[in-house]
Amino acid sequence: MSDKNNMYAQNNDSEETLSLNDDRRVKTLSPGALVMKRFFRNRLAVIGLIMLGTMFAFSFIGGMISPYRQDEQFYTYTYLEKEYVAVTKNNDFRYVAAEGKEFGSAAQAQFLLAQMTGKEEFSYKDVTYGVAQEGTDFYSLSVDGEPIAIAYKDIVNAADGAEDLPFAVKYAALTAYSNEETGAFSADGKEYELDDAGNISAGGEILGYISRFVVQSKENGVVITRDFKERLEEALDGDAEEFAYTGEDGEEHNYSISYDASAKVWSVMQETETYVYDQYSQPSSTHPLGTDTNGMDMLTRLMYGGRVSLIIGFIVVIIETVLGVILGGISGYFGKWVDNLIMRIVDIFYCIPSMPLIIILGAAMDGMRVDPQIRMLYLMLILGFLGWPGIARLVRGQILSLREQEFMTAAEACGISVSRRIFKHLIPNVIPQLIVTCTMSLGSIILTESTLSFLGLGVKFPFASWGNIINDVNNAYVLTNYWFIWIPAGFCILISVLGFNFVGDGLRDAFDPRMKR
Amino acid sequence: MRNYIIKRILLSILILFSVTFIIYAILRCLPASYVETMAMQLAAAPGAKPYEEWISQLNASYGLDKGILAGYFIWLGDFATGNFGDSWKFTVPVIEKFNDVIWLSFVMGAISFVLQLVIAIPLGIIAATKQYSKADYVITASALVGISLPTFFFATLLKLVFAVKLQWFDVSGLVGRNYAQLDSWGQFMDKANHLVLPIVTLVIISIGSLMRYTRTNMLEVLNSDYIRTARAKGLSEHKVVYKHAFRNTLIPLVTIVGGSLPGLFSGALITETIFSIPGIGFTSYQAMVIGDIPFSMFYMTFLAVLTLAGNLISDILYAVVDPRVRIA
Numbered sequence: 001m002s003d004k005n006n007m008y009a010q011n012n013d014s015e016e017t018l019s020l021n022d023d024r025r026v027k028t029l030s031p032g033a034l035v036m037k038r039f040f041r042n043r044l045a046v047i048g049l050i051m052l053g054t055m056f057a058f059s060f061i062g063g064m065i066s067p068y069r070q071d072e073q074f075y076t077y078t079y080l081e082k083e084y085v086a087v088t089k090n091n092d093f094r095y096v097a098a099e100g101k102e103f104g105s106a107a108q109a110q111f112l113l114a115q116m117t118g119k120e121e122f123s124y125k126d127v128t129y130g131v132a133q134e135g136t137d138f139y140s141l142s143v144d145g146e147p148i149a150i151a152y153k154d155i156v157n158a159a160d161g162a163e164d165l166p167f168a169v170k171y172a173a174l175t176a177y178s179n180e181e182t183g184a185f186s187a188d189g190k191e192y193e194l195d196d197a198g199n200i201s202a203g204g205e206i207l208g209y210i211s212r213f214v215v216q217s218k219e220n221g222v223v224i225t226r227d228f229k230e231r232l233e234e235a236l237d238g239d240a241e242e243f244a245y246t247g248e249d250g251e252e253h254n255y256s257i258s259y260d261a262s263a264k265v266w267s268v269m270q271e272t273e274t275y276v277y278d279q280y281s282q283p284s285s286t287h288p289l290g291t292d293t294n295g296m297d298m299l300t301r302l303m304y305g306g307r308v309s310l311i312i313g314f315i316v317v318i319i320e321t322v323l324g325v326i327l328g329g330i331s332g333y334f335g336k337w338v339d340n341l342i343m344r345i346v347d348i349f350y351c352i353p354s355m356p357l358i359i360i361l362g363a364a365m366d367g368m369r370v371d372p373q374i375r376m377l378y379l380m381l382i383l384g385f386l387g388w389p390g391i392a393r394l395v396r397g398q399i400l401s402l403r404e405q406e407f408m409t410a411a412e413a414c415g416i417s418v419s420r421r422i423f424k425h426l427i428p429n430v431i432p433q434l435i436v437t438c439t440m441s442l443g444s445i446i447l448t449e450s451t452l453s454f455l456g457l458g459v460k461f462p463f464a465s466w467g468n469i470i471n472d473v474n475n476a477y478v479l480t481n482y483w484f485i486w487i488p489a490g491f492c493i494l495i496s497v498l499g500f501n502f503v504g505d506g507l508r509d510a511f512d513p514r515m516k517r
Numbered sequence: 518m519r520n521y522i523i524k525r526i527l528l529s530i531l532i533l534f535s536v537t538f539i540i541y542a543i544l545r546c547l548p549a550s551y552v553e554t555m556a557m558q559l560a561a562a563p564g565a566k567p568y569e570e571w572i573s574q575l576n577a578s579y580g581l582d583k584g585i586l587a588g589y590f591i592w593l594g595d596f597a598t599g600n601f602g603d604s605w606k607f608t609v610p611v612i613e614k615f616n617d618v619i620w621l622s623f624v625m626g627a628i629s630f631v632l633q634l635v636i637a638i639p640l641g642i643i644a645a646t647k648q649y650s651k652a653d654y655v656i657t658a659s660a661l662v663g664i665s666l667p668t669f670f671f672a673t674l675l676k677l678v679f680a681v682k683l684q685w686f687d688v689s690g691l692v693g694r695n696y697a698q699l700d701s702w703g704q705f706m707d708k709a710n711h712l713v714l715p716i717v718t719l720v721i722i723s724i725g726s727l728m729r730y731t732r733t734n735m736l737e738v739l740n741s742d743y744i745r746t747a748r749a750k751g752l753s754e755h756k757v758v759y760k761h762a763f764r765n766t767l768i769p770l771v772t773i774v775g776g777s778l779p780g781l782f783s784g785a786l787i788t789e790t791i792f793s794i795p796g797i798g799f800t801s802y803q804a805m806v807i808g809d810i811p812f813s814m815f816y817m818t819f820l821a822v823l824t825l826a827g828n829l830i831s832d833i834l835y836a837v838v839d840p841r842v843r844i845a
Contacts, residue, residue, distance in 0.1 A: 044658060344532070351536045353820035355786055356805055357543065360813055363806040364547040447667055451787060454669045457806075473673050476688070480681045490670035497665035505661065 035432075038510040045506020051499035055492065059306025068297045070304035071462045074287075075295065076278040083218045084255060084270035087236065090212050091264070093137075093151040098167045103141065103149035111151060115139060135178025140171065147171065154178065156200070158208045159226060165200070165208050173200050177210045197230065218267075236266060280482050290484045293472055294461075302488055305464035310496070312380055312459070313445045317438050319384025324391025325434070329422045331392065332399030339396070346389040354386045355448075362457025372460040379458055383445060394437055398430040432511040436504050443500035450493050466493045522833060529825040536821045537596075537814075541589045544810050545581070551605055551808040552576060579605075579810070592814065602811035606804045611815045614800065621691070622784035622796035625712060629719040630781055637724050638770065641731025645739060646758055656728065663725030672718045672791045679714060686714050689793040715792045719785055730773060731766065738765045768839045776831025779823040 029037070039045055063070075093112065097103040107124050114122040114131050121130045130142040137153040154177060156170045165173070172187035176194050184193055193201045198210035213236065215229050228245060235243040235257065246252045256269045277295030281287060289298035331342035361382055365375055402408065403426065411425050446466075452458030453467025461468065469489040473479040478486070556572040559565055566574075576582045580591060595602065601611040644656040680688040687693055693707050738744065739762050747761045748754075784798030793799060797816070804812035836842045 044654065044661075347528075347532050348535045348539070351532055351821045351824050352539065353817050353824075356801065356813065356817050356820065357540065359786075359802065360544065360547070360805045360808070363808060367808070443665060447665075450667055451669060454667075455787075455790070467667075467669075470670060470673070479673065479677060483677075486670075486673065490667065490674070493667050493670060494662075494665055497667075498662060501661045501665050502658075505657075 035507075035510045039506050042506040042509060044502045045510070048499045048502020048506060051495050052503060055306060055496045055499060056310065058492075059303055059310055062303040063300070063307055066297075066300045066303055068300040070300055070464055071296065072300070073295045074278040074281075074291055074297065075275055076281065077273050078276055079271045080274045080276075081256065081269040081271055082274075083267050085224055085232070085268045086216045086218055087232065087266040087268060088214045088216075088264060090153050090155055090214050093139075093153060094155060095149055095151050096167060096170060097149040098147060101148040108151075111139070111141060115151070134175045138174050138178035150174065152178070154198075154210050154212050155214065156208055156210050159206045169200070169207075173208075173210060232268065280478070280485070283484050289488055290482070292469070292485055293475075293478075298469075298484060298488070301464040301469060302466070302492060305466045305469055305489065306492060306496070308376070308459055308463055308465045309446050309449060309467070309493070312376070312383075312449050312465075313442045315380045316383040316387065316445045316449075317442050319380065320387040320391055320441065321434065321438055323384070323388035325395050325427060325430075327388065328392035328395030329399060329427060332396035333403060333418070333422050333426065335400075342392065343396070346392050349386065349389040352386065357386070358382055358448075358452060359455070359457055362452060362455075366457070372463055376459055376463065379449070379452070383448060387441065387445070390441070391434070391437060394433055395427075395430050398433060399426050402426055402429050432507075436508045436511065439500050439504035439507060443497040443504070446493065446497055446500070466490075518836065521836075522829075525829055525832065529829060533818075533821055533825060534593075537593070537818050538589055540817050540821075541592060541814060542585050544814060545585050545588060547808070551810075552579060552581065581810075596818070601815050604804060604809055604812040606807055606809040606812060607800075611811050614812070615797065615815065615819075618795055618797050618800045619782060619784075621794065622789070622798060623782055625716060625719070625785065625789075625794070625796060626781035626783075628712075629716045629723070630777070632716070632720045633724050633727055634774065636720070637727040638731050641728045642735050642758070642763060642766070644728070644732045645735035648736060657732070660725035660728040660732075663721055663723075663728075666722060668718065668722050668787045669791055671722065672714070672788060675714050675718060687711055689791075691794050711792075712794070715785070715788050715794055718788050718792075722788075727773075731770065734769045735762065735766045738762045741765075768835075771838050772831045772835040775834040776827040778830065779826040783820055783823050 093108075093115075095103055095108055107129070110122050110124045111129070111131065113119075114129075119131065121128055123129065127143060129148075130145070132140050132142065134140050134150075139151045140147050141149045141151065150167075150171050152174050154174060156165060156173060158164045166188065168187040169190075169192065172185050173192065173194055176182070176185045177198060182194050182196055184191060186192065190202060192207075193199075194210075195201070199206050200208045200210070209226065211229070211233065213229070213233050215224050215232065217224050231243065231245055240257060242254065242256050244252055244254050254271050256271075257266055258269070259266050278291050279293055279295055281291045281295075283290045287297050287299065289302065292298050292301060327342050327345075331339045361378075365378065370378065399422075408421070408425065411421050416425070449458055450465065450467030450470070453460075453465045454471050456468070456471060459465035459468055466489045470486045472482075473486045552575050553572065556568055556575055559571045559575075560568040565571070573582065580588060583591065599612075601615075603609065604611045604614050607614045640656050644653045647653050676688055680686045687710075691708060691711050692704075693711070696704060696707055699707055739758075744757060744762055747757045752761075782797070784796045784801070786798035786802055788794075789796045789798035790802045801812060801816040804816070
């Protein structure tokens with residue numbers, strides 16, 4: 001009322017020539033316009049409105065103009081060091097028995113004892129074995145003067161693609177090698193050649209080679225070539241930490257060598273270009289807020305997450321309001337036992353601990369593996385169904401006082417039907433308070449939903465919601481190192497909820513006719 | 518008055534029956550995934566009985582083979598005689614686990630509640646006495662920010678700043694790594710140190726509503742006729758605000774504070790879970806997510822009792838404190 005008085009005063013000043021009862025002197029404002037005027041005078045409310053506008057534009061328009069989809073995954077090439085081969089220097093004796101002979105592990109153990117104590121022979125299971133050192137770390141074992149096995153540390157490998165060498169050749173080659181006698185040797189009546197590098201050849205063709213290094217491939221389907229091994233051994237002898245090798249395909253690869261002293265293994269890592277999800281990439285021009293753990297664009301996820309959070313908020317509020325208005329209206333209008341019954345139901349609902357209940361239901365839905373989309377629907381229904389009692393109480397209280405007023409008596413006298421009286425005459429009078437409550441509860445629903453999603457019990461992957469984006473901080477590494485994953489989402493929630501609360505607060509003040517400002 | 522209290526208590530009991538029945542029915546309608554998982558594990562053991570036999574045996578031993586109504590009355594009988602059952606998750610009687618964890622929650626709740634009162638009430642009064650001033654705007658806006666802050670986000674921010682960057686506190690848990698080596702004073706300080714961040718979270722998150730409540734009520738009192746009278750007779754502004762207005766603002770404050778006393782026991786589900794503080798909230802969260810029916814049932818009934826007690830206390834206090842209220 002006072003606003004109108006003020007306006008009279010103002011108009012009087014400027015338009016004094018008009019007569020007192022001239023209509024033009026009176027600037028009429030509808031109640032709605034008055035509310036608007038009061039609302040826009042409230043600075044906090046306007047800030048809230050701007051915040052909400054920004055968040056809505058960000059979520060709904062932003063999602064449309066974003067060049068990416070919400071579940072689009074990005075890939076990147078990175079150089080990953082993969083273990084390519086492992087090299088060990090052989091320090092254990094290896095044994096080869098002659099064709100048709102046996103030299104089992106128990107006998108091998110006996111040989112080791114004999115070798116360590118320097119004995120010339122040992123017996124095992126009534127057989128006496130003769131031990132003869134043929135060269136450095138090379139022994140032959142014989143029974144009755146006939147060689148049955150050899151024990152060696154330098155390993156005789158067959159050449160790439162060649163057949164394994166026979167016992168006699170190995171024996172002869174190792175004898176020569178361990179005594180550093182390179183040149184020709186014969187075995188099984190054939191002539192062989194041993195060169196400085198340990199290559200065994202016959203008639204110019206390399207059949208095998210001797211080396212103390214064992215090279216094991218760590219990748220499936222990779223055959224380590226002789227050439228590679230030799231180059232690698234050279235590098236190892238020179239204590240190199242890196243070496244480059246040009247393979248048969250003509251491509252040069254870089255390898256890094258590291259020695260594990262405890263396992264006595266050199267591991268050779270190959271840098272390979274690998275195609276991976278672009279996880280947690282730092283903010284850049286293509287991804288202003290970086291990418292998340294699945295290699296999805298964070299900004300786009302945030303926009304779609306906003307859609308989900310806001311839409312859930314609205315749908316839940318609609319469910320709450322419809323239930324609350326119907327039940328509260330019936331209760332307030334009819335009074336008596338209907339009122340009593342509905343209010344007791346409201347009491348019961350008030351008393352149900354909602355957060356624990358939703359957590360249990362969420363966990364159960366996890367257990368039943370509910371489809372994420374249906375799950376979202378259930379979540380809205382549950383939240384809405386648990387939220388209506390507050391609105392019902394508000395509506396009932398208003399209607400109790402309104403129905404005693406004269407306009408209701410008039411409505412009744414006019415013979416207007418009951419449902420029409422409730423929904424056309426009573427409810428519209430409750431709408432101001434209803435709008436305030438709904439605005440405020442939109443904020444709290446967004447909070448509840450994001451809390452649930454944060455706990456992993458609300459909106460689920462592949463759908464984004466602001467809560468489940470922050471969920472990633474359960475990984476301590478993300479918490480400390482990737483601020484861009486969770487801080488923007490947190491501020492989105494804060495800004496939207498704060499916006500709803502500012503606007504709700506402003507509306508409450510604006511609707512209040514006693515407000516003077 | 519006595520009749521009113523008796524009537525209210527009887528009504529509360531009736532409501533409690535309905536609430537527990539609804540919760541029981543919901544819990545029973547859900548697939549008891551805990552029992553199924555357990556039966557599957559037991560059946561997978563070499564030479565074990567088949568799954569069906571195990572599940573029926575487990576259901577029988579947990580009282581799940583009866584109908585919902587019969588099961589509810591059995592539960593109710595047990596509950597009334599103080600037999601709260603054994604927790605499935607913690608494999609101890611529910612009441613034992615509850616006794617272990619409730620006091621920590623209570624201490625946490627009580628400290629943060631006192632802090633809230635000490636901070637929120639003076640600020641609310643300042644905001645009301647200086648309505649529309651800068652101070653009022655700042656206080657109102659920060660109250661709303663507190664209400665709008667998502668607990669988990671704020672707690673995580675605190676963790677990042679104070680635990681990770683500044684390293685003043687541990688990221689989570691109630692005791693530090695070297696707790697066992699400390700003397701009793703050191704152990705106390707260690708626990709206190711771990712409770713700082715959770716309590717700060719609780720205070721900041723919940724301070725806003727009390728602040729706004731104080732402000733609204735103080736404004737209402739300041740606009741009333743007797744304050745105008747007090748001013749008219751020439752009392753100093755200080756006397757008007759702190760003697761006449763504040764005392765009358767205490768009426769709604771006392772009722773709401775009294776009403777929230779039982780809530781101190783309810784624990785802070787989210788905050789405790791985020792900071793891994795083994796209070797009632799975190800414990801029941803762990804029990805609830807694996808479908809531990811006895812513990813969940815107990816916790817939810819406990820919460821319902823607390824809510825009802827809070828409402829009852831605030832209604833009674835209202836009648837006691839405010840001489841204008843008369844209960845027939």
